[in-house]
Amino acid sequence: MAYYLLKRILSVIPVLLGITIITFTAIHLAPGDPIRVRMGQRYDPIIADQLRSELGLDKPLVVQYFIFLKDLARGDLGFSYIKGQPVTQLLGDKFGNTLYLSFSAMVIAIVIGMLAGILAAIRPQSFVDYLVMIIAVAGVSIPVFWLGLMLQLVFGSYLHWLPVSGMSEYGATIWENFKHLILPAVTLASVPMAIIARITRSSMLEVMGQDYIRTARAKGLGTRAIIFRHALKNALIPIITVIGNMFALLLTGAVLTETVFSWPGLGRAMVDAIGQRDFPIILGSVTLFAVTFVAVNLLVDIVYAWVDPRIRYT
Amino acid sequence: MKRIAVYIAISVCLVSISCNPAKPPESEDESPLPTKPLLEAVYRFPLPADPPTLDPMHITDTVSDTVVRRIFNGLVRFSPDLEIVPDLAENWVISKDGLKYKFFIRKDAKFHNGREVTADDVLYSFRRILDSKAAREARDVPSERAQMLFPVKGARAFFEGNAESLEGFEAPDENTFIIHLEQQYAPFLAVLCMSNFAIVPHEVVEQDWKGFAQKPVGSGPFVFDKWDHDNQIVLKANRAYWDTEVKLDVIVFKVIPDENTRYQAFLGGDLEHTDIPFGKMTEINADPKLDALVRGVTAMDMYCYGFNCEKPPFDDKRVRLAFNHAVDKESIIRNILEGRGALQKTYFPPGSFYFNEESEGYPYNPDKARAYLDNAGYPGGEGLPEITLNIDQQQLSVQMAAQVQEDLRQVGVKIRIEQNDWATFLDRVYAGELLFHQNTWLADYPDPDNWLYVLLESTQAGDPGNITRFSHPQFDELVRKGRTTVDREERSRLYHKAEDIALAAAPWLLLYWRKNLTLVQPYVMGLSITAMDRTPHLNNTPLEKVYFKR
Numbered sequence: 001m002a003y004y005l006l007k008r009i010l011s012v013i014p015v016l017l018g019i020t021i022i023t024f025t026a027i028h029l030a031p032g033d034p035i036r037v038r039m040g041q042r043y044d045p046i047i048a049d050q051l052r053s054e055l056g057l058d059k060p061l062v063v064q065y066f067i068f069l070k071d072l073a074r075g076d077l078g079f080s081y082i083k084g085q086p087v088t089q090l091l092g093d094k095f096g097n098t099l100y101l102s103f104s105a106m107v108i109a110i111v112i113g114m115l116a117g118i119l120a121a122i123r124p125q126s127f128v129d130y131l132v133m134i135i136a137v138a139g140v141s142i143p144v145f146w147l148g149l150m151l152q153l154v155f156g157s158y159l160h161w162l163p164v165s166g167m168s169e170y171g172a173t174i175w176e177n178f179k180h181l182i183l184p185a186v187t188l189a190s191v192p193m194a195i196i197a198r199i200t201r202s203s204m205l206e207v208m209g210q211d212y213i214r215t216a217r218a219k220g221l222g223t224r225a226i227i228f229r230h231a232l233k234n235a236l237i238p239i240i241t242v243i244g245n246m247f248a249l250l251l252t253g254a255v256l257t258e259t260v261f262s263w264p265g266l267g268r269a270m271v272d273a274i275g276q277r278d279f280p281i282i283l284g285s286v287t288l289f290a291v292t293f294v295a296v297n298l299l300v301d302i303v304y305a306w307v308d309p310r311i312r313y314t
Numbered sequence: 315m316k317r318i319a320v321y322i323a324i325s326v327c328l329v330s331i332s333c334n335p336a337k338p339p340e341s342e343d344e345s346p347l348p349t350k351p352l353l354e355a356v357y358r359f360p361l362p363a364d365p366p367t368l369d370p371m372h373i374t375d376t377v378s379d380t381v382v383r384r385i386f387n388g389l390v391r392f393s394p395d396l397e398i399v400p401d402l403a404e405n406w407v408i409s410k411d412g413l414k415y416k417f418f419i420r421k422d423a424k425f426h427n428g429r430e431v432t433a434d435d436v437l438y439s440f441r442r443i444l445d446s447k448a449a450r451e452a453r454d455v456p457s458e459r460a461q462m463l464f465p466v467k468g469a470r471a472f473f474e475g476n477a478e479s480l481e482g483f484e485a486p487d488e489n490t491f492i493i494h495l496e497q498q499y500a501p502f503l504a505v506l507c508m509s510n511f512a513i514v515p516h517e518v519v520e521q522d523w524k525g526f527a528q529k530p531v532g533s534g535p536f537v538f539d540k541w542d543h544d545n546q547i548v549l550k551a552n553r554a555y556w557d558t559e560v561k562l563d564v565i566v567f568k569v570i571p572d573e574n575t576r577y578q579a580f581l582g583g584d585l586e587h588t589d590i591p592f593g594k595m596t597e598i599n600a601d602p603k604l605d606a607l608v609r610g611v612t613a614m615d616m617y618c619y620g621f622n623c624e625k626p627p628f629d630d631k632r633v634r635l636a637f638n639h640a641v642d643k644e645s646i647i648r649n650i651l652e653g654r655g656a657l658q659k660t661y662f663p664p665g666s667f668y669f670n671e672e673s674e675g676y677p678y679n680p681d682k683a684r685a686y687l688d689n690a691g692y693p694g695g696e697g698l699p700e701i702t703l704n705i706d707q708q709q710l711s712v713q714m715a716a717q718v719q720e721d722l723r724q725v726g727v728k729i730r731i732e733q734n735d736w737a738t739f740l741d742r743v744y745a746g747e748l749l750f751h752q753n754t755w756l757a758d759y760p761d762p763d764n765w766l767y768v769l770l771e772s773t774q775a776g777d778p779g780n781i782t783r784f785s786h787p788q789f790d791e792l793v794r795k796g797r798t799t800v801d802r803e804e805r806s807r808l809y810h811k812a813e814d815i816a817l818a819a820a821p822w823l824l825l826y827w828r829k830n831l832t833l834v835q836p837y838v839m840g841l842s843i844t845a846m847d848r849t850p851h852l853n854n855t856p857l858e859k860v861y862f863k864r
Contacts, residue, residue, distance in 0.1 A: 030738075031737070031741050031742065032735070032737030032740070033737070033740075036737070036740045036741060036744065037736070037737050038366075038374065038458060040374035040375060040458070041755065041779065042374070042458075042459065042461070042462075042768075042779065043744060043777045043778070044461040044778070045777055046461070046473075046474065047456060047457075047458060047460055047461060050446055050455070050456045051455050051458070054449075054454075054455040054456070055455065083366050083367065084366075084367065084372070084454065084455070084524065085527075085528070090543065094543075094544065149574060149578075152574075152575065153578060156578050156581075156582040156584075157578045157581040157582050160582055160583065163579075163582070163584060164575055164578045164579050164582055164584070165568065165570045165575050165576075165579050165584070166568055166569070166570070167542075167545050168542070168545060168546070170356060170358075170548055170566040171354070171356070171564075259571055259572055260572055261575065262545075262568070262569060262570040262572065262575055264542070264543060264544030264569070265544075268544065268571070272363070272364075275735060275736060276737065277737045
């Protein structure tokens with residue numbers, strides 16, 4: 001297992017190299033000059049040249065890339081061209097915010113999605129089953145930004161129950177700040193919740209038809225014990241796979257939700273940086289996303305072994 | 315199974331409990347919107363983006379400008395009616411030859427750290443903008459607006475590292491600051507109202523030059539408190555403000571990029587003002603309570619199209635005039651902008667002494683447009699290639715371009731619309747690649763020099779600002795003379811003549827001046843939106859006199 005882990009961790013290096021080369025090339029091939037964006041509509045070539053030189057943009061691209069790699073090896077992602085601040089500091093805060101939002105969304109998606117899936121599976125073809133599946137299809141089909149706007153309209157503008165933007169409020173209590181999380185987390189949870197509900201249903205349906213479940217019933221075990229102790233544990237493998245992939249996707253794909261709810265997350269920072277041609281932020285966030293993706297996948301593999309002791313890695 | 319249902323029911327209840335019950339409705343005559351009781355007078359101010367910097371010398375955008383103007387003071391500033399009024403300089407004297415500006419600094423002004431503002435601070439702040447060597451030593455970059463001080467004696471040579479000293483600035487005593495110019499420059503005082511020329515305390519900057527952009531210290535009505543990037547910036551009232559008693563306690567700038575979210579937040583009572591999203595004006599007008607909350611003026615904020623005057627077919631002014639007469643701008647303002655624009659008839663905006671009220675612009679007249687095309691050798695548009703119109707990615711720009719495309723089709727011109735992201739657009743338009751393109755400009759200072767010289771004079775072609783590459787020797791002569799003429803009446807005469815030349819040559823397809831219409835909560839008093847404001851930034855609107863009457 002230790003050897004497997006080490007191998008997986010080392011495999012991140014070529015992945016990262018490949019991703020950074022592709023990203024670096026793509027952002028430099030795209031039209032648009034970060035200096036011009038920084039200077040706005042009052043561009044002076046003398047000042048622009050000085051800025052270019054100070055930011056190292058006058059160096060050959062290969063040199064710029066190796067400087068980036070050298071700094072990356074020291075954990076330094078450089079300075080933002082637009083904000084002038086260290087990228088690690090700027091992205092660190094935002095990554096924490098995205099993690100907080102994605103984790104909350106994932107908890108909602110897992111709890112509600114699995115419960116709904118189980119409910120549908122134990123009463124197949126019933127009203128509950130149809131209702132859960134209709135909601136699940138809607139959850140996958142409704143665009144996130146539309147759902148977000150509708151939730152804002154209902155819970156913010158009409159009912160005035162929940163704040164519609166930002167992550168915290170000046171002078172607010174912890175509880176009041178927590179309310180900022182509810183709408184974006186529910187919005188972000190909608191797609192994974194629907195997928196988890198569907199996967200849980202189908203996986204549970206399969207397991208519930210197995211002989212050992214019939215045996216458990218014959219032994220006189222209660223429904224709760226059968227579902228949670230016997231059926232669910234065995235139905236978990238495909239669910240965990242989906243949860244792992246979904247979590248990685250939530251982290252990297254929260255940009256729409258972050259924009260609609262003005263959540264100061266990593267996805268929004270990356271999209272803004274692309275618009276401003278802020279290369280260090282783009283490279284930094286792509287690197288961070290890549291590491292996260294690999295780490296989550298690794299974690300999923302480890303959880304497999306924990307859930308199903310028959311799975312062993314070499 | 316029942317237990318599972320009970321768990322779900324409990325979860326739903328918990329979520330419901332977590333939400334406050336709806337606030338009781340306000341009385342009819344007070345407010346149609348909910349107001350949240352706050353112990354302090356907190357002004358929740360929306361920003362469409364996180365400011366790139368709070369260091370005045372690096373400001374190039376309206377968002378940073380909005381925040382910085384509350385923290386800092388300059389020597390002079392604009393009043394709400396855009397006159398130049400004293401700020402840190404209680405008065406000033408300009409020499410007869412217009413080359414020497416002598417400012418007398420207030421004795422009662424203090425920085426937020428408690429130290430008095432002196433002429434040395436003014437000297438330091440101005441010199442810092444030009445001191446690219448010091449910026450480099452501090453691991454910073456030079457000021458992006460250093461060129462605005464190049465009219466100062468020796469400024470350019472000092473900036474480029476060709477001179478050790480800077481002879482254009484002098485601080486003979488604690489309260490006197492003198493600027494020497496290379497040559498007469500009439501708009502100089504207006505230029506000094508830009509937030510780039512705010513006065514900073516030298517010891518704070520010296521302590522942490524780069525950090526100053528994150529934790530600024532000024533002398534203005536509000537003191538920087540906290541910056542939670544991409545979420546909010548908190549400023550607190552400067553209770554020792556030298557100018558006036560600040561009525562608000564706190565300003566919270568809330569970063570909300572999406573206009574619809576800002577609107578919903580305003581309706582939910584979470585903002586004191588907001589801009590109006592595209593397509594919502596009709597809805598607002600239909601609701602008398604909301605309609606009563608709309609404030610704003612026609613801004614010095616232009617939205618038009620530019621022709622590349624160097625390239626065919628737009629090197630022929632008859633084609634440019636044809637395009638101008640072919641587009642029904644009033645229909646665009648009425649149907650697409652929902653009234654949020656004023657018809658553009660001039661090349662310099664309304665709201666200033668220099669505005670030419672008599673200009674008729676280019677009235678909608680498709681027959682006249684056809685006649686111009688005919689004269690130019692393109693009868694019924696025949697012989698004209700398909701022309702690409704480059705715009706940004708805003709929904710408003712797209713709808714407007716579609717209307718222009720249709721209007722031009724009526725006179726036989728085929729238009730293809732191409733959208734570019736802002737960075738690409740800037741790159742291509744300044745390089746002179748684009749033939750027909752969107753052209754927007756918000757005044758840096760309300761002076762015709764900022765429009766007619768910067769945007770249309772021939773030496774400014776390309777990078778400095780004349781993206782249409784318009785060139786007309788007589789026009790050039792007039793606007794150059796306007797720069798060095800101090801007498802207002804004479805300047806006005808020069809600029810009106812120059813504007814007549816521009817109107818006859820039509821380097822732009824005139825469309826509209828934006829109106830900065832803003833929804834403001836009914837309890838907000840003392841908010842004077844100016845013609846230099848874009849909404850929701852309201853960057854030039856003073857907040858120190860704003861108060862709440864609930």
